[in-house]
Amino acid sequence: MMIGTKKIINSPPDNTPARMTETELVEACRRQDRRAQKELYDRYSRAMYTACYRICGDFDLANDALQEGFLKVFQKLDTFRGDSTVGAWMKVVIVRTALNKLRRQKPTQELPLNYADQEVDWGTTALDIEYLEKAINKLPDGYRAVFVLIEIEGYKHQEVADMLNFSVGTSKSQLFYAKKKLREYLRHYV
Structure with a gap:
């Protein structure tokens, strides 16, 4: 049964x-x-x-x-x-x-940058993710916000400009200077 x-x-x-x-x-x-x-x-x-x-x-x-x-x-x-x-x-x-x-x-004080003037070879250098995150966190607030929103979160310049209430040109400029600062921060690492 x-x-x-x-x-x-x-x-x-x-x-x-x-x-x-x-x-x-x-x-x-x-x-x-x-x-x-x-x-x-x-x-x-x-x-x-x-x-x-x-x-x-x-x-x-x-x-x-x-x-x-x-x-x-x-x-x-x-x-x-x-x-x-x-x-x-x-x-x-x-x-x-x-x-x-x-x-x-409160704004944080930036450390002085005394890195070598050599070019960074992004194509052949494997950057440690943790070090890259630290470098991104060292960016001034405005640069970091635009960099994160565009390069990491995938927003377009127009969307970032609308979100942060400034022009597309300002968004592009902030991203340019964010990348420039990151190169400076990471130069001694590579």
């Missing part, structure tokens, strides 16, 4: 936030559904933290920017029109928050 077997599935029901589409999740967050807000945070917090850290260059400041940024996201979610993905919209809100936190920090 065979007894019937019951198949147990460990996936959440269809109506839980973990199974919701992005649109359903946004609507649930707009209704102040705390489970949906947690799910939105869980889906995007790691990527958003990475962007914050790359801009701020400091773990604590990046974490503060992330938390403050998510508060703004939940407060402003009614303004999300759906012209882009919610992730792209959130990234703009959180990146702006990180930039504002960075601007409010």
Whole structure:
């Protein structure tokens, strides 16, 4: 005699936030559904933290920017029109928050650069990632923000200009000088 077997599935029901589409999740967050807000945070917090850290260059400041940024996201979610993905919209809100936190920090004093005047051969030198991150973090705030947004996050100059409220020319100039400074910082390493 065979007894019937019951198949147990460990996936959440269809109506839980973990199974919701992005649109359903946004609507649930707009209704102040705390489970949906947690799910939105869980889906995007790691990527958003990475962007914050790359801009701020400091773990604590990046974490503060992330938390403050998510508060703004939940407060402003009614303004999300759906012209882009919610992730792209959130990234703009959180990146702006990180930039504002960075601007409010006391400026740090730059170390004098006494490096050799030889050219850097980018093609044959393998740079240690950790050293490169340290060099990026040494960039002045404006240069670092533009460099990170364009070279690491993949934004276009127009998007960065709109995000930071300056001209495309300023974005291009900031990127040029960021790269120049990085070459100076990394020159002695190679």
